[in-house]
Amino acid sequence: MKIAIIGTGKVGRAITSYIVNEGHDLCIIDNNPKVVESLVYKYDIIGICGNGATYDIQKKAEVDKSDLVIICTSSDEVNILAALVAKRMGAKNTIIRIRNQDYYQQVNSMKKDIGVSMIINPEQEAANEIVQMIDFPQALKIENFAKGRINLVEIYIGDNSPLVNESLQNIRQKYQFQVLVCAVQRGNDVFIPKGDFVIEAKDKIHITASRNEIVKFLSKLGIIETKLKSVMIIGGGNISAYLGQRLLKNHYRVKIIEKDEKRCLELSELMPTATIICGDGTDNELLLDEGIESTDVVISLIGIDEENIISSMYANSLGVPKVISKINRENFTRILEENGIASIISPKIISALRVLSYVRALANSRGSNVVTLYKLVNNEVEALEFAVNENAKCLDIPLKDLKLKKGVLIAAIIRNNETKIPEASDCIKVNDSVIVVTNNGFLDNLDDILA
Amino acid sequence: MKLKVLFNIVGKILILEAAVLLFPLLVSIIYREPVINKLSFLITMGLLLVFGFALNIIRSKDIRLRAREGFAIVAISWILISIFGALPLTISKCIPNYFDAIFEITSGFTTTGASVVTDISALSHSMLFWRAFSHWLGGMGVLVLILAFIPESKDGSAVHIIRAESTGPQVGKLVSKVKVSSRILYIIYFSITFIEFLLLLVGPDKDIKVLESLILSFSTAGTGGFSVLGTSISTYSSYTQYVLAIFMVIFSINFTLYYFIIIGKWKEALKSEELRWYLIIILSSIVIILSSVYNLYSTFEEAFRHTFFQISSIISTTGFASTDFANTWPTIAKCVLILLMFCGSCAGSTGGGLKISRVAILIKNSLRKVQKMINPRRTEVVKFEKDILDDTVVESTQNFFIIYMLIIASATLLISFLNRETDILSNFTGVLSCISNVGPAFGKIGSFGDFSFYSNFSKVIFSIIMITGRLEIFPILTLFLPNAWRKK
Numbered sequence: 001m002k003i004a005i006i007g008t009g010k011v012g013r014a015i016t017s018y019i020v021n022e023g024h025d026l027c028i029i030d031n032n033p034k035v036v037e038s039l040v041y042k043y044d045i046i047g048i049c050g051n052g053a054t055y056d057i058q059k060k061a062e063v064d065k066s067d068l069v070i071i072c073t074s075s076d077e078v079n080i081l082a083a084l085v086a087k088r089m090g091a092k093n094t095i096i097r098i099r100n101q102d103y104y105q106q107v108n109s110m111k112k113d114i115g116v117s118m119i120i121n122p123e124q125e126a127a128n129e130i131v132q133m134i135d136f137p138q139a140l141k142i143e144n145f146a147k148g149r150i151n152l153v154e155i156y157i158g159d160n161s162p163l164v165n166e167s168l169q170n171i172r173q174k175y176q177f178q179v180l181v182c183a184v185q186r187g188n189d190v191f192i193p194k195g196d197f198v199i200e201a202k203d204k205i206h207i208t209a210s211r212n213e214i215v216k217f218l219s220k221l222g223i224i225e226t227k228l229k230s231v232m233i234i235g236g237g238n239i240s241a242y243l244g245q246r247l248l249k250n251h252y253r254v255k256i257i258e259k260d261e262k263r264c265l266e267l268s269e270l271m272p273t274a275t276i277i278c279g280d281g282t283d284n285e286l287l288l289d290e291g292i293e294s295t296d297v298v299i300s301l302i303g304i305d306e307e308n309i310i311s312s313m314y315a316n317s318l319g320v321p322k323v324i325s326k327i328n329r330e331n332f333t334r335i336l337e338e339n340g341i342a343s344i345i346s347p348k349i350i351s352a353l354r355v356l357s358y359v360r361a362l363a364n365s366r367g368s369n370v371v372t373l374y375k376l377v378n379n380e381v382e383a384l385e386f387a388v389n390e391n392a393k394c395l396d397i398p399l400k401d402l403k404l405k406k407g408v409l410i411a412a413i414i415r416n417n418e419t420k421i422p423e424a425s426d427c428i429k430v431n432d433s434v435i436v437v438t439n440n441g442f443l444d445n446l447d448d449i450l451a
Numbered sequence: 452m453k454l455k456v457l458f459n460i461v462g463k464i465l466i467l468e469a470a471v472l473l474f475p476l477l478v479s480i481i482y483r484e485p486v487i488n489k490l491s492f493l494i495t496m497g498l499l500l501v502f503g504f505a506l507n508i509i510r511s512k513d514i515r516l517r518a519r520e521g522f523a524i525v526a527i528s529w530i531l532i533s534i535f536g537a538l539p540l541t542i543s544k545c546i547p548n549y550f551d552a553i554f555e556i557t558s559g560f561t562t563t564g565a566s567v568v569t570d571i572s573a574l575s576h577s578m579l580f581w582r583a584f585s586h587w588l589g590g591m592g593v594l595v596l597i598l599a600f601i602p603e604s605k606d607g608s609a610v611h612i613i614r615a616e617s618t619g620p621q622v623g624k625l626v627s628k629v630k631v632s633s634r635i636l637y638i639i640y641f642s643i644t645f646i647e648f649l650l651l652l653v654g655p656d657k658d659i660k661v662l663e664s665l666i667l668s669f670s671t672a673g674t675g676g677f678s679v680l681g682t683s684i685s686t687y688s689s690y691t692q693y694v695l696a697i698f699m700v701i702f703s704i705n706f707t708l709y710y711f712i713i714i715g716k717w718k719e720a721l722k723s724e725e726l727r728w729y730l731i732i733i734l735s736s737i738v739i740i741l742s743s744v745y746n747l748y749s750t751f752e753e754a755f756r757h758t759f760f761q762i763s764s765i766i767s768t769t770g771f772a773s774t775d776f777a778n779t780w781p782t783i784a785k786c787v788l789i790l791l792m793f794c795g796s797c798a799g800s801t802g803g804g805l806k807i808s809r810v811a812i813l814i815k816n817s818l819r820k821v822q823k824m825i826n827p828r829r830t831e832v833v834k835f836e837k838d839i840l841d842d843t844v845v846e847s848t849q850n851f852f853i854i855y856m857l858i859i860a861s862a863t864l865l866i867s868f869l870n871r872e873t874d875i876l877s878n879f880t881g882v883l884s885c886i887s888n889v890g891p892a893f894g895k896i897g898s899f900g901d902f903s904f905y906s907n908f909s910k911v912i913f914s915i916i917m918i919t920g921r922l923e924i925f926p927i928l929t930l931f932l933p934n935a936w937r938k939k
Contacts, residue, residue, distance in 0.1 A: 025627040033841070041518075041610055046627040 001025065001363055002066045004091075006052030006082050007073030008035055010328055011097060011122055014352035015070055019359060020045060022442060027061045053082040055089070064089040068362060070355060072097035072120070080107065080114060087115030093362060095355055099123055099238060118358055122347035127242035129350060130324055133343050134247070134297055137228055137322040138218050140204065140343055143374045145385045146414045146433050152182070152208045152374065152383055155218075156340060159201045162221060169195040177217050179209035180421045182411040182437040185377045192381070192407045192439055206376055206383075208411040208435060210419040228296035228322060229253060234281035234311050235302035236263050239326065239347065243299070244271045255290060257281040282307050284314055292318060299324040300342075309335070312342040349375075357384075360444040370444060371433065381439045383411070386446040388432045393447045400424035403451045407440035410449070452936045455511030457524050460612075462506025463597055464528040468535060469499035474584055475539070478662065479577035488577050491542035499535055519935045521611025525594055526926035529918050532593060533557040536585060545578045550907040557914040559585030560593070561921035562801060564676020564770040564890030565881075565900040567910065571681040576662060582677045583666040589921065590673025590702070590801030591640045592616040599633035615926045618798055618806060625710050639709045640801075644672040647698045655688045667691075671698045674802040676770030676890035676900065683772040683899050689756055692773050696760040703767030703796030704729065724836045725797050725808045729766075732807070736762045736791060740784045747779060766791040768803040770890025772898040777891065785893060789880060792887045803888030803920055805855060811835060812848045854924055859886060862916050869909050881905075885913050886920035 001024045005012050008030040016039060020026055026045040029052040030036050036047035050057040052073065063069055069091045071082045076098050083096045095118045098104045104121055107114060129142075136142050141154040157163055163171060168181055172195075183206040184191045184199070191197065199205065209217065231247055233240045236258030244267070247254050254274040258264050264278040279286045281302060292298060298315035300308040305327050312325040313336075323342040327333050333344040357373035364370070372385040388395070394402055399410060399422055413420045414433040420426065428434055428446075436449055443449065476492040516524070536559070537552035546552040551567045558565045559582045568574060574582075588596065594616045598609050609629040624632040651664035659667070663679050670677050678684060684692055704726060711720040720726075741758045748754040760773040765788050776788065795804010815833050823829055833840040862882045863875075870878065877894030881902065884892040890900040902913060919927045929935045 027627055044609065044627065044629050046624055 001068065001359070002062070003027070003068045003070065003359070004029065004058075004061045004063050004066045006030075006058075006061075006069065006071045007079070007097075008039060009072065009074055010348045011120075011351050012070070012072045013039065014348040015072070015355050016043060016045070018352050018356045022356075022359065022363070022444075024359070024363070027066075029057055029061050053078050053085060055085055058082075058085055058089055063091050066091055068093045068095065068359065070095045072351075076100050076103050083114050083116055091115070093117045095120060095358060097122065097351070101242075118354075120351045120354055122351040123238035124242050125350045125354070126239050126326070126345050126347035127246060130239075130243050130299060130345055131246050131250070133324055133345070134228055134231065134252070134322065136214075137297070140340075141376075143376075143383065145208075145372055145383075145412070145435050146419070148211075149414060149417065150208060150210055150412050150419050150435065151214055152206055152376075152411075152435075153214055154204055154206050154376070157199060157201055157203045157205060161201065163199045163205075164201045165198060167196050167198045168193055171199075175217070175220055177209070177220075178213045178419075178421045179207045179217050180409075180411050181205050181207050182383070182409050183376055183381045183439070190377045190380045190439055192409050192437060204377075206381075206437070208383075208437075209421065230295050231255070231297045231299065232257070232287075232290065232292060232295045234287075234298065234300045235308075235326075236260070236267050236276070237301055237303065239301050241267060241270055243301075244274050248273055255295070257286070257290065282311055287311070287314065292320065295320055297322045297324065299326075301326045305329050312336060316341045360384075360442075364444040376437075381437060382442065383435065383437045384443060386434045386436065388428055388430055388434055388446060390430050392428065392430075393450060394428050395430060396427045398425050398427055404449055405438075405440055405451045408436060408438045408449045411435045411437045452523060453511065453513060453516070453520055455509050456514055456516060457520055457527070458506045458509045459511065460524050460594075460597070461528050461531065462503045462509070464532060464593060465499045465503030465535065466507065467593065467597055468532050469496040469503060471584070471588060472496050472499070472539070472581075475577045475581035478580045479575070482576040482662075484575050484577055488539075488543045488545075488575055491539040492577070494542055495535060495538040498538070502535075516609070516611050518611050518614075519929055521615045522926040522929040523935065524612060525615035525922060526918075526930050528594060529560065529922060529926075533560055533914065533918070536560065536581075539581060540578060543575070543578065545574055548907070550910050551903070554902065554910040554914050555582065556585055557917050558890070559583075559675065559677065560589035561888050561917040562586050562589050562673040562675040562768070562803065563885060563888040563900075563917045563921075564670065565885060565892075565896075565902050565913070565917075566677065566890075567901070567903040569681075569901065569903050571678070579666055579677075579679060580662065583669040583675070586673030586675030586677060587644065587669035588673070590675065591637060595633045596637065598629055599637055615922065618800065618803070618923060625707060635710060636706055639706055639713070640672065643698070643701060643709075644668050647671060647694065650694050650698075651691060654690045654694065656691050659687070659691065667695065668698075670771070671695055671769060672702050672801065674699065674702050674767045674769045674796065674800070674888070676764070678771060681899065684760070685773050685775070687773075689752075692756055692760050695771060696756075696763040696773075699763045699767040699769045699771070700733070703769075703800045703802035705797045705799035707799050722837075725811065728811045729797055729807045732791075732794065733762060733766060736766070736787050739787050740780075743781050743783045761788065762791065765889060765891075766794070766802075766804075767796050767800075768792075768887050768889045770884070770900055772891055775898045777893045777896075777898040789883070789893070792880070792883050792889050795887050803886075805852065805887075808835070809848050809851065812840060812845060813852055816840070816845050816849075851924065854928075855886070858916070858919060858924065859883060862886070862912065865912060866905075866909055869906060869912075873904075881913070882916060885916040888917060888920050 003024050004027045006029045008028050020043045028039055029048045031051055033049045036049045040047040048061050063086050069086045071079045073079055079096050083094050086094050094116050096116045097120050098107050132142050139153040143152040181193055184193050185204040230253040233256045236256050240256055244254050256274055257277045259280055261278050264276045268276045277290055298320045300311040302308050308325045312323045315323045325342040326345050336342045353373055357370050360370040369387050370384050371387050374383045410422050412435040413422050472492050479488045533556055536556040540546040540552035541549045554567050594612050625635050626632050648664050648668040651659055651667055666679050708720040708723055737758055745754040757774045761776050764771045794810045795806055796802025798806045798808045812835055819831055819833050859882055863879050866878045874894050877896050880892035881896050891898045
């Protein structure tokens with residue numbers, strides 16, 4: 001496919017790196033020559049330096065012949081203009097980034113006029129993800145499939161966990177759970193486990209199941225669920241605003257710490273019931289004064305990765321039950337996650353993944369489409385949700401008779417709103433949603449799982 | 452330096468060279484040459500395969516190349532293909548001295564066309580073919596060929612290889628993928644070569660048969676200059692001379708322009724500033740030289756033909772000779788030719804030299820600086836090909852020019868030190884001819900590019916200069932920089 005990306009800031013670059021790996025023809029446009037140059041050296045793509053909202057530059061990038069245009073410059077207005085130009089030129093599909101909440105609604109209602117097929121809002125999506133993390137504090141990470149009907153949860157296996165040294169078969173027989181372990185990370189290795197796989201201490205397991213099953217599973221494991229009540233957000237950017245509003249709606253106590261006085265006033269206007277503190281969120285005395293020790297959740301959303309890491313480590317050292325930190329540079333996430341300090345949230349990756357699932361669905365026009373896609377374990381494993389259509393090759397064949405590729409696992413089947421952890425005798429039927437976990441190359445069609 | 456990736460790719464190049472040796476082997480079989488010729492190719496292929504596969508076994512997980520690996524891979528590959536490519540010439544006793552053979556085949560791959568063979572007609576068909584075929588391969592680039600056919604790497608690191616092997620100050624891709632880009636280039640290259648081959652074949656010359664027109668086409672396509680006869684092109688008909696002259700110009704124009712023409716962007720191709728500079732330089736040279744040599748020939752047509760042919764041959768850095776210009780032409784004509792040797796052909800073509808775009812950038816920038824001297828507050832940007840010239844491009848172009856001059860100066864010194872008998876004109880134009888990949892020179896070397904009188908050591912130095920010139924200096928310089936080889 002021919003794809004053009006206009007604007008290669010953080011989000012644009014993350015999208016670029018994902019899409020290049022899928023072998024599409026890519027052309028990037030940015031007005032910063034240094035950025036263009038560095039990307040062109042890094043990836044096998046063409047780069048154009050200039051204003052992506054102009055006709056000439058888009059013509060140069062052959063937007064008119066592209067299958068998809070992804071517009072994510074830092075300015076919403078420029079993005080909308082670029083989308084209009086692209087539509088005028090005859091771009092087939094357009095994805096646009098909108099950060100301003102007011103614009104978001106507007107653009108959403110004018111999708112057709114602007115010719116936009118998908119809107120991404122990294123900050124809002126990050127806020128949504130954080131809300132889920134708080135709802136499910138035992139999980140290191142939580143992803144949604146089928147509109148939240150099924151979750152994929154990452155759990156750390158402690159030394160005292162009853163699962164240690166048990167094979168997956170035994171666990172299933174012993175506890176009778178409707179959950180499936182679909183990927184295990186051990187050190188730097190990743191396994192797509194079979195029934196005889198034995199879990200060890202310090203593994204990180206990814207399980208898929210419906211929400212209720214996961215709750216049952218976790219309580220059986222002795223990971224007791226305490227309802228979290230108070231949330232402290234360090235940094236008052238866009239994500240904090242989105243997040244604060246969502247949390248207040250869910251009756252959490254929210255305290256936001258922000259340096260800039262003007263911003264504090266804005267936030268307080270937006271969220272009258274939240275406590276807005278004007279001060280430096282990296283100052284430990286201020287944090288202590290504001291009662292960080294007795295807070296249930298600390299979320300660090302400062303614009304600088306390093307400051308987020310420091311505040312998260314500090315919060316962790318004080319024994320805060322749940323620490324969440326926004327990190328944009330991927331290599332940093334390992335440090336925090338591996339030491340169990342904090343859960344990581346990365347707005348650019350969330351957006352990039354959404355775009356990627358759109359790209360996969362577009363690349364595969366005939367078969368069963370990718371609906372959602374997540375990358376797990378340092379991008380080595382992918383979990384994908386497919387909407388099964390009548391052309392799929394694996395219809396009505398019991399799973400035990402399907403010859404699957406190595407490293408491919410069918411993690412769940414959703415039929416008529418019911419979630420099923422598949423067993424050997426189950427079949428895939430038309431209109432099902434199927435969740436597949438794989439560490440073997442990339443899939444854009446459900447038929448690709450067959451060997 | 453990531454040695455593992457380096458070895459792996461160099462191994463692939465050696466295997467490729469073994470594969471292309473099949474063609475001269477075939478020629479040797481068709482012309483029923485003595486067994487020793489066939490054997491010489493087979494032995495070389497065997498050696499190449501052994502070394503190639505041995506190196507190719509080395510695999511590395513980390514296949515991302517940095518600029519320095521790109522440079523080093525290209526430089527080492529070019530040196531190795533020359534060292535191995537010389538073997539058939541020596542083993543078959545066509546050129547018994549191995550140093551001579553290295554000079555000859557380096558001159559082939561770098562598309563120089565300088566020779567140490569005094570009696571070309573004594574060379575067998577297969578060896579003549581191999582010399583010319585090396586022009587064709589070296590013209591567009593051996594590694595570009597590899598990149599067109601090895602499985603694509605997902606990151607853009609192949610760009611570094613392309614940059615190291617392609618000519619010109621700025622190297623762009625035609626389409627977003629390196630692999631597709633290199634394929635398009637090779638298809639264009641192949642097609643134009645084929646057209647030339649047909650045109651030569653149907654020409655009036657009786658002694659130009661399939662093999663001869665192949666050799667001449669390969670030589671023109673790579674802007675090399677190896678011919679079939681010791682007298683280069685001078686004995687051929689005017690038809691053949693015109694065909695060659697026109698195709699030399701065609702092959703010395705940026706190939707990107709042909710791509711634009713193919714995809715229907717005629718206007719953009721014709722608007723190319725470099726092309727205009729190039730044509731203007733050619734036209735004005737014709738006027739100057741024609742005005743000084745018209746009385747040397749019986750008809751005006753003949754004078755024009757030789758003038759056009761020689762200018763096209765020198766500026767495209769091919770180095771064919773239609774007449775003995777080095778000995779018969781007046782000084783002013785020789786001066787123009789020496790200057791043309793400096794500036795060379797367009798970037799992104801198969802030709803050598805400084806490149807027209809560099810010359811244009813340097814001149815434009817210098818003029819701006821002069822303006823600024825008169826009026827210090829004047830602000831003006833330099834534009835080239837409709838784009839504002841970035842200071843880094845200007846700087847690196849100046850840098851290139853200075854190092855180019857330094858290498859010419861020091862090489863001339865070294866050659867003069869080693870060959871005290873030879874006159875300065877031969878030494879200087881010899882070095883210039885080698886670094887610009889032209890072939891012929893003035894003085895003792897002459898119009899037919901005969902370097903045979905130099906000592907073995909000088910020939911090795913000339914060979915290094917040729918590769919340095921073909922790869923535009925920096926890849927070879929990388930090999931000598933200790934910093935590039937450090938682990939971190």
